[in-house]
Amino acid sequence: MSKKEYKLEAKELNAYYGGFHALKGINIAMEEKTVTAFIGPSGCGKSTFLRTFNRMNDYIEGFRVEGEILLDSRDIYDKKVRVDELRKEVGMVFQKPNPFPKSIFENVVYGLKIQGIKKKSVLEEAAERTLRQAALWDEVKDKLQKSALALSGGQQQRLCIARALASQPSVLLMDEPASALDPISTAKVEELIYELKKEYTIVIVTHNMQQAGRVSDYTAFFYIGELVEYSKTKAMFTSPKDTRTQNYITGRFG
Amino acid sequence: MWLSAVITVLITISIIWVLLSESVKFFSEVSIVQFLTEKEWTPLFADKKFGILPLVAGTLLTTTIAIAVALPIGLTIAVYLNEYAHIRFRQIIKPMLEVLATIPTVVYGFFALTVVTPFLQSFIPGLAGFNALSAGIVMGIMIIPMISSLSEDAISSVPRSLREAAYGMGSTRLQTAFGVMVPAASSGIVVSVILAISRAVGETMIVAIAAGQQPRLTLNPLVPIETITTYIVQVTLGDVPHGSLEYRTIFAAGITLFVFTFALNNISFWIKKKYQEKYD
């Protein structure tokens, strides 16, 4: 059996906030162009884990990791890795929409501008392409120069997705991207994730079991810093192996 | 409580009343057109000219130099403290900066006259002993803490989520600071600059000591000038008889100053109000 190439892997990953052991010996491997959902009760470490894939925890004082996180088989915590380059490869969408207080257009092309791309035609082309990808183009094409803050919450979140896509990442990390949205916007974001899977490897944290069921191929269940169970979403939802998983997805705690 | 409020209002009203009534008497003798257009200000000489422009030019000149010094330095400090400095370093450096603001301005004035001017003269040959440049630079140093401290507050009140968005996109610290945080904090930064301008416009001692007291309609920073406030001090300390026309010139100058600072305060108030709800 030949060794399989994974897009993202964690090997014996431990993470600490000072003396607090937040992630305990996690091993996981995710295939390219799949959607993996992280589920688990509040405080179990989903966000912490998600943020190790683009090293967003680096700024937290006292935070440290042991073990390895591999992106295309390269250790991203290696000293030679530049975090700014890493984050162009691994995009992130946050829980609360966080567009910059700039125009819609400036938001979308931000990632290109910081890479030094200034040519107007290139920027315009990229803006249209990613706004279409994020299913937002029709709603904003006539007001690209308007402030992004004037958009609805759902539109802002899709704008943030478009903004992340513009840097042409291969991985998209989403931390509860729909939890601050109304049901219609949520449905739109879910549809979008389904479409984006064709090109991107997506990891999504969610508290919504139905959502995990709808959008993900694989699901990982975390409990107090441990990865309890990781399998195909269907398998996990129909026949969870661990009683803690079972209790969680049937709503007995969490 | 209500008593102090009443007293404050009464004092304000009486100041404005004195300013206005004396100015009205002044303008009954000197026309406003002459006041605003004449290019010389020589009320204390035999050949009296009452053009406020030289004093306004002197004030604008020193103020512009001061802001040109204080804004880049103050903003850099604010950004450094916010994006780069360790929390403990920040806790030490902020009070130290604020000490700069508590040094008596007379000390700054002599610093400008006896240190900065000779230093500048060593490589600017045409620099007069009294000049706008030294006074402006030192005034800028004095208002650095004002800009850095208020800008720092403005930058640190930008929601954390924006910083995360910038870093999440692969921005470097510098790109995050100047591409996202500073623009997002721009209203607060502009307010700090306006307050700094009001402070510079009203500053008296440094200019009186280091810039000379020669009203001159020029934008050349190398020669002696006079500002509105220094003129007022000059007359107040001199032996001009009360109630004379010469004496009333200080009220006309005062009301000009009042118009400036009043306008600046209104602009800053308006900016604050306009941008207040942006992030709620």
Ligand SMILES: Nc1ncnc2c1ncn2[C@@H]1O[C@H](COP(=O)(O)OP(=O)(O)OP(=O)(O)O)[C@@H](O)[C@H]1O
């Ligand atoms: N900056 C921090 N400093 C110290 N401890 C932290 C920090 N951030 C998170 N933690 C702790 O680490 C643990 C995991 O937090 P994390 O945010 O990853 O949980 P989560 O699974 O995402 O929770 P939620 O579902 O509520 O978002 C929690 O116990 C939390 O208190």
Ligand SMILES: [Mg+2]
């Ligand atoms: Mg979380």
